[in-house]
Amino acid sequence: MAKELLPKKSDNISEWYTSVIRIADLADYGPVKGTMIIKPYGYAIWEAIQKQLDGYIKEKGVKNAYFPLFIPMSFLEKEKSHVEGFSPELAVVTVCGGEKLEEPLVVRPTSETVIYDAYGKWIQSWRDLPLMMNQWCNVVRWEKRTMPFMRTSEFLWQEGHTAHATHEEAIEMQNWAMDAYSKVYRDLLAIDGYTGLKSITERFAGAANSLTFESLMPSGKVVQSCTSHDLGQNFSKVFNIKFQDEQGVDSYAWQTSWGYTTRSIAALILAHGDDNGLCLPPNVAPIQIAIVSAKATKEVVDFCRLLNEELVGNGIRSEFDNRDDETFGYKLNKWEVRGAPIVIKVGPREVDNGKLTCRRRDTLSDVEINRGDATINIRELFDEIQSSMLNSSVNYKEENTRTASNYDEFKDIMKQHKGFIKVFWNDDPKIEKIIKDETTATTRCKIAEDTSGVDFYTGKPAKDIWLFAQSY
């Protein structure tokens, strides 16, 4: 624990990022390339996200289930664009129990194929629809360039898979999932972003179209940590997910899949952290309140203990840091690096005057509140911190969304600022490739249909408004 060892975020955001993960005790490297150990403090963030998102999922009537880790290679090969999209990053098992397998097994990179093989067996009638399942699990994608939380060979996520009788119903589901994701982002992580449709190049392998939530990081690069796909009938046709409707006519089901990953924790670290370390919004902070005593007299310790019990009893994630081998100043810095939203400083002064000195992590300023109604005051402070953090994210996004009306302006913005670039554009993979090669920017999403402008690249009448940016 040494704050002076933390590189300045403004100097070198990459080194800052990997250091803060280690110093704040979020995670450590695993023994295998690209793998990571998520430590309790980091995992608790994931649990807070899970709790919220799992609640939304259940409210919607989607059931949790679990499907196998191993998938026969032939399953992936059934959907052409799916296997083409994933084959470069597959981990494949060829030997089991000391014997070479007849058919290699893929460690799931995503579970469409294994789940839809089962759906094909389970769905016979319109009465079986909609079929809506979700699983919380790990997936493996052998990435070339890894980074803790941002891009690991194995990562945790939730994947929802649904089958519906109509395309409209499937689209409603797809939109619902993205709404839930953006609520998690905004309400829990205090991160704003743009929701929209992916381009032909960027969409999920096997999807008819993909919705995404894109959030801008201080480096000027953009993070995508969740997507929601309209799979059309692409998978139902190859996995034979057929049902007989009320008229006795056979049709293929309309499907969606949607996932939210631990990459969102990377966004959380990057978006709010500063030169002093992590800065967590109260709604996801594993420890929302750290109580630190300035002098460990019996009166002070008893005061802290009672306060902590009261807060914990009222559902606040509070901890009394009662270590006797660390000094006051040391503890304050420790909780600062670990990003606890509020540190309550208690000494004889507070015991005497019935006030609490609260240090806000987001503003690094002290606020005095009454001990008497501590819980109420702290809940108010939480709300204030949470919304102030979201506000700064909203402002940052808006300040860094720039409009380009032609390619020269576009290149200029990429050179000077990065961030989001808003343009009129018609989706064209060939042009997207050229732009990427020349500027490193790719489409993030289509945010609106609008025929009032001309395509920034070709100058021809345009149909839509798109956001471009460099992605992580």
Next chain:
RNA sequence: CGGGGUGUGGCGCAGUUGAUAGCGCGCCCGGUUUGGGACCGGGAGGUCGAAGGUUUAAGUCCUUUCACCCCGACCA
């Protein structure tokens, strides 16, 4: 996977022309301390990323390999 860089106790580093390792922080024990990273005393801990090679002798030279960082391609 391509280009560049790094690799020495948990962390940050030093180690001259080759002679089998040292510092600071941290850690453990004892004591004094505690309102923004305390101090004194006493300890533990490394064969120098890994494997091979040259040599009487390798942290230092050579080869291979691995990991991490920065920049690309792939990607949630």
